[in-house]
Amino acid sequence: MGLGEFDLIARYFSRHRGTSEGVAVGPGDDCAVLATRPGMQLAVSTDMLVEGRHFLPTVDPARLGHKALAVNLSDLAACGARPLACVLALSLPRVDEAWLEGLSSGLYALADAHGCRLVGGDTTAGPLNLSITVFGEVPAGGAILRSGAQPGDDVWVSHAIGGGVGDARLALEVFRGRIALPGEALERVRRAMECPEPRVALGLALRGVASAAIDVSDGLLGDLSHLLRRSGVGVVIDADAIPRSADLAAQPAPLQRLCTLSGGDDYELVFTAPPANRDVVLAAARGAGVAVTRIGRVEAGAALQVTDGSGRRLDDAWTSFDHFRD
């Protein structure tokens, strides 16, 4: 095949050599060694991307490299952890150097933007699969968890300024042939699907401000239900308050509901915070360069209720995206 495993790693995945803050031993040994500062703990998360399931075979490899890391950084963001390092396990059906160069460039661009060093990995032949594990630093006891929501808290969702939730699912509907979009709109929603921006700065700013958080990977309601279960609370969500882009707002109402409520692949943060923190939340978002919108309220009990803007209960069954069911 020309390029062997070790050459491949040396050429495309060894840019972050040596030590740095938090990295005592970098790539090239049996293990990397991470050194958290006194009083800090290490947040860890892992996400695996499979061709045909999480991305299309035709995806730009730079976007794939970006997304493989972005979905992991999004988990750190939901915990309020500062990215430190990551490892990449990669299974490849063949060695395509142009493709690898693209993957590597997209991955390192996002890693560098967040100070996240690629400190190790594994490469093998096999069906295309990217499995990244990320490490982030968080003050001892300071991680934002799913379990802290309290009745009376506001429910917020993050989004791009001028954008919203659900564009990734809208793009998927186009690729599934169910709807059509004009070229520029398609490129915008495709970008939302392929190049999500992890809300790392927002997550950091929400430490001590949000009572609970989760990132939206499988759909807003489905992910929110995990947070509710861990917190032992219920929620009322106003579906009409969920922000959406102009592209999504131009679609029929049922499709808007599908995309915003159970779309998936948004990588926005859904979080709760006491009403007393509203100004702090808004300032945190401004500082992070993103928007946040209040979409509901935490209640006692365990029910996840969804209403329209007039407070009328929606009775559709909006279920979470499940990789073994969809």
Added chain:
Amino acid sequence: MGLGEFDLIARYFSRHRGTSEGVAVGPGDDCAVLATRPGMQLAVSTDMLVEGRHFLPTVDPARLGHKALAVNLSDLAACGARPLACVLALSLPRVDEAWLEGLSSGLYALADAHGCRLVGGDTTAGPLNLSITVFGEVPAGGAILRSGAQPGDDVWVSHAIGGGVGDARLALEVFRGRIALPGEALERVRRAMECPEPRVALGLALRGVASAAIDVSDGLLGDLSHLLRRSGVGVVIDADAIPRSADLAAQPAPLQRLCTLSGGDDYELVFTAPPANRDVVLAAARGAGVAVTRIGRVEAGAALQVTDGSGRRLDDAWTSFDHFRD
């Protein structure tokens, strides 16, 4: 498919709930949170196993669960790190509950034996792929690296008492139809291939004793060459000194050489230590319940030379197993 992603994780991969020493936040949140003790650092490694490449479709799932973690723990062992936790990313072509029960039981049995808690993961539909990332604790600056070998050091290899190196490759030769073995011998070498025992206790005992170490996953000479390159030294290996099981010793000499020198999948430790440490090395092995054998000597220069027992240079090209070449 009956069982969804979240049910599957709850049923088979959520045994290590809650907190424990070193684990501040266990499974069930966006991130797990690890807390290393003061003065300690975190060793990290990742290995991905792909069906047809690293294991046969017919493998007992409990052995596969064992092996997926074992190959990762072996990297911690090579660094002298104490296992703390791991995460599992799993891609599955279908939900087979009996198979998952087996995988889970084999994985947890080895994890429990080493105090390694499964603190998180990801599950998706796709071609069968197991990607584990392990975390181990090591004193700050105390990890055994590949880079510390000095001219004059002994070269050692670990092995089971009464066993040796190369049985996993011997089993592979049987499965490839190139040789035949009687039933009991086949079961023994198959076990070596499918159920490697990571040398964790030995690695811990070698901290401050070994000057450099690496685990043998791709073949003894190939892996040793990585250690040499990182240390900037050469080596002379006595091929006849490499320990081998009675099953392998009964094979023709060329097959013995192939299996011991470039077999792969051994998950033994190859390490270097000053001759002054010989007694300490032997005591470390006794304490860990394994054997160690001296197989060579580190030299100045960069050459990897292999001789027979009489000191005559072998001129065969014994190359490392490479997943993109073999």
